[in-house]
Amino acid sequence: MNRTRIIDRTGGIFLVIVLAAAVLVPASNLLLSPTNPLHVPDYMIPLLGKYLSYALLAVAVDLVWGYCGVLSLGHGAFFALGGYAMGMYLMRQIGPRGVYGNPVLPDFMVFLNYKELPWFWLGFDWFPFAALMVLLVPGLLAFVFGWFAFRSRVTGVYLSIITQAMTFALMLAFFRNDMGFGGNNGLTDFKDILGFSIQAPQTRLVLFVASALALALGYLICRALVTSKYGKVLVAVRDAESRTRFLGYRVENYKLLAWTLSAMLAGVAGALYVPQVGIINPSEFAPAQSIEMVIWVAVGGRGTLVGAALGALIVNAGKTWFTGVLPDAWLFALGALFVVVTLFLPKGVLGLGAQISGRLRRRPPVPVESTP
Amino acid sequence: MSEISSDAVKSPGAISLEVDDAVFAVDHPVRDPQALTSALLYLDAITVSFDGFRALNALSLVIGDREMRAIIGPNGAGKTTMMDVITGKTRPNTGTALFAGINDLTTLDEAAIAQLGIGRKFQTPTVFDMHTVEDNILLAVKADRRAFANIRWHRTAHESARVDELLERVRLKDHRFRRAGDLSHGQKQWLEIGMLLAQEPRLLLVDEPAAGMTDQETADTAVLLKEIAKTRSVVVVEHDMQFVRDLDVKVTVLHEGSVLAEGPLDQVSADPRVIEVYLGR
Ligand SMILES: Nc1ncnc2c1ncn2[C@@H]1O[C@H](COP(=O)(O)OP(=O)(O)OP(=O)(O)O)[C@@H](O)[C@H]1O
Numbered sequence: 001m002n003r004t005r006i007i008d009r010t011g012g013i014f015l016v017i018v019l020a021a022a023v024l025v026p027a028s029n030l031l032l033s034p035t036n037p038l039h040v041p042d043y044m045i046p047l048l049g050k051y052l053s054y055a056l057l058a059v060a061v062d063l064v065w066g067y068c069g070v071l072s073l074g075h076g077a078f079f080a081l082g083g084y085a086m087g088m089y090l091m092r093q094i095g096p097r098g099v100y101g102n103p104v105l106p107d108f109m110v111f112l113n114y115k116e117l118p119w120f121w122l123g124f125d126w127f128p129f130a131a132l133m134v135l136l137v138p139g140l141l142a143f144v145f146g147w148f149a150f151r152s153r154v155t156g157v158y159l160s161i162i163t164q165a166m167t168f169a170l171m172l173a174f175f176r177n178d179m180g181f182g183g184n185n186g187l188t189d190f191k192d193i194l195g196f197s198i199q200a201p202q203t204r205l206v207l208f209v210a211s212a213l214a215l216a217l218g219y220l221i222c223r224a225l226v227t228s229k230y231g232k233v234l235v236a237v238r239d240a241e242s243r244t245r246f247l248g249y250r251v252e253n254y255k256l257l258a259w260t261l262s263a264m265l266a267g268v269a270g271a272l273y274v275p276q277v278g279i280i281n282p283s284e285f286a287p288a289q290s291i292e293m294v295i296w297v298a299v300g301g302r303g304t305l306v307g308a309a310l311g312a313l314i315v316n317a318g319k320t321w322f323t324g325v326l327p328d329a330w331l332f333a334l335g336a337l338f339v340v341v342t343l344f345l346p347k348g349v350l351g352l353g354a355q356i357s358g359r360l361r362r363r364p365p366v367p368v369e370s371t372p
Numbered sequence: 373m374s375e376i377s378s379d380a381v382k383s384p385g386a387i388s389l390e391v392d393d394a395v396f397a398v399d400h401p402v403r404d405p406q407a408l409t410s411a412l413l414y415l416d417a418i419t420v421s422f423d424g425f426r427a428l429n430a431l432s433l434v435i436g437d438r439e440m441r442a443i444i445g446p447n448g449a450g451k452t453t454m455m456d457v458i459t460g461k462t463r464p465n466t467g468t469a470l471f472a473g474i475n476d477l478t479t480l481d482e483a484a485i486a487q488l489g490i491g492r493k494f495q496t497p498t499v500f501d502m503h504t505v506e507d508n509i510l511l512a513v514k515a516d517r518r519a520f521a522n523i524r525w526h527r528t529a530h531e532s533a534r535v536d537e538l539l540e541r542v543r544l545k546d547h548r549f550r551r552a553g554d555l556s557h558g559q560k561q562w563l564e565i566g567m568l569l570a571q572e573p574r575l576l577l578v579d580e581p582a583a584g585m586t587d588q589e590t591a592d593t594a595v596l597l598k599e600i601a602k603t604r605s606v607v608v609v610e611h612d613m614q615f616v617r618d619l620d621v622k623v624t625v626l627h628e629g630s631v632l633a634e635g636p637l638d639q640v641s642a643d644p645r646v647i648e649v650y651l652g653r
């Protein structure tokens with residue numbers, strides 16, 4: 001084994017598409033006339049940006065599930081915490097333009113009779129600090145959680161259940177008004193980001209491009225990790241954890257590193273998501289959200305990174321379309337999709353692609369990683 | 373004595389030797405400094421209970437440096453449990469387990485024990501199915517085991533040479549790019565022995581290496597293990613009596629968690645108690 005190339009064929013194609021989208025979508029939006037069939041209308045830009053932030057989230061989930069065997073049913077928590085950190089910055093940017101006109105306190109705090117800003121809101125008016133918190137808060141939670149869980153060797157279904165419990169507990173906490181995060185309504189009515197109007201088409205284009213670049217960068221970081229010897233050890237842990245221990249590897253440290261990094265990437269995804277959808281509220285912590293993320297990865301192809309991103313795009317585009325046509329049937333469609341993929345496409349859409357192209361070239365299909 | 377003490381400080385989990393010699397001599401006559409250093413593996417009065425059932429019952433066993441020992445005994449005698457205790461997978465309820473005279477195995481975890489130089493082959497061959505044969509060996513080659521170091525890793529010439537040499541030795545050179553999961557049962561057994569050697573352990577624990585092998589493979593495995601035992605200590609658990617005969621080493625018979633008999637194969641197989649519990653059936 002030499003170190004596997006970081007950018008392989010699939011990854012290369014993926015990066016070219018993402019970076020091309022970062023250039024062509026804004027170009028089409030700005031340069032083509034609205035009557036041109038290739039014109040991307042304004043309303044599509046934040047929608048596409050949202051999909052890209054989901055794709056980054058899916059890559060983060062795949063790093064721990066696909067390579068390290070940790071089926072997280074709580075990644076929504078890391079995503080939402082990153083989103084809240086960004087939301088707090090955006091709230092502070094509103095300044096005196098709120099309904100109550102208080103220069104310091106966000107509207108919901110005035111409404112709830114807060115006299116001064118809670119200590120944990122301090123510093124969030126400064127973007128670099130908020131950006132740091134986007135990484136640190138999910139990262140720290142993941143580190144502490146992982147430290148205890150991996151050290152006490154909780155694995156498999158039990159681990160999945162406690163990740164689910166973690167996000168559920170956070171949801172309940174964030175629903176409470178006296179937590180200081182806007183309770184039920186969450187954070188919304190944002191005005192500016194870095195001094196630019198958040199509604200302005202140009203700002204939305206910049207956010208879209210930022211999402212595309214974050215996805216590309218997040219992918220490259222994960223890919224560099226999984227192609228290193230560290231990544232080989234991760235896969236060894238996934239497939240035969242105790243064997244790996246008997247070779248002298250401290251399995252818990254390997255897991256903790258991937259887990260913490262994954263949570264930070266999820267936080268970044270959340271921070272990109274919030275300004276593009278204009279709101280963050282406790283429903284992002286809902287257990288069902290985290291389960292949906294796992295389905296994206298399964299649909300695209302677990303343990304491939306590119307497949308995870310692809311799955312997030314396919315499922316969410318489907319969701320947008322479906323909720324427009326048959327709003328009540330989406331959950332059934334999602335469930336059916338999951339069943340179909342599990343039964344007929346164990347390697348996901350990407351695995352199917354590899355199988356077809358392998359058959360065309362009369363070669364056996366590329367071995368893709370196993371399921372537990 | 374002073375040499376050992378300084379070693380003990382450096383080594384994680386090493387038991388303290390700063391104890392009064394008189395205390396040692398009275399309470400634990402076998403633990404005098406001489407015995408602490410001469411045996412590579414020293415198990416004394418090890419007991420392991422699972423919900424009241426004693427899988428190991430006051431087991432004592434001493435393996436010398438570069439000694440090969442065969443362990444036989446009926447199913448459920450505690451052979452695998454003994455290996456679990458030595459490698460840190462199972463903590464004994466009572467008893468002493470020392471490696472190289474200074475490392476208290478009952479306080480160390482699996483990774484630390486592996487890094488001390490104890491390698492283990494499992495009863496059912498356990499290799500990394502999704503990795504290539506070559507990568508399986510590479511992951512086992514003695515090197516820095518820390519996570520961050522392995523992110524920056526690049527293969528060294530030494531590692532390449534080791535992998536080649538080991539693949540040659542376990543006859544898997546032509547299979548190096550195959551997925552380990554696609555190997556035959558016997559090949560997996562050999563791959564796992566290769567991984568064991570890659571760790572450069574001082575003590576190898578080999579649990580039923582001949583299981584599922586053809587007669588020829590079994591005979592070859594005996595030759596391989598004897599070769600290995602020239603430079604390292606090896607403990608082999610095996611039911612195949614022809615294989616044990618081929619090894620031609622001292623045999624320990626386990627029964628109900630303790631040692632029933634010990635000696636050359638001919639001697640123990642003539643022992644009426646051994647015949648009754650094991651060979652006679
Ligand atoms: N984790 C455990 N919990 C409960 N009982 C156990 C456990 N591990 C082993 N045992 C019991 O301890 C006894 C010894 O088991 P062990 O696997 O050490 O036997 P063995 O000598 O290796 O047998 P075999 O020849 O079948 O491999 C058995 O009766 C087994 O059922």
Ligand SMILES: [Mg+2]
Binds near residue numbers: 451452453495579
């Ligand atoms: Mg056994």
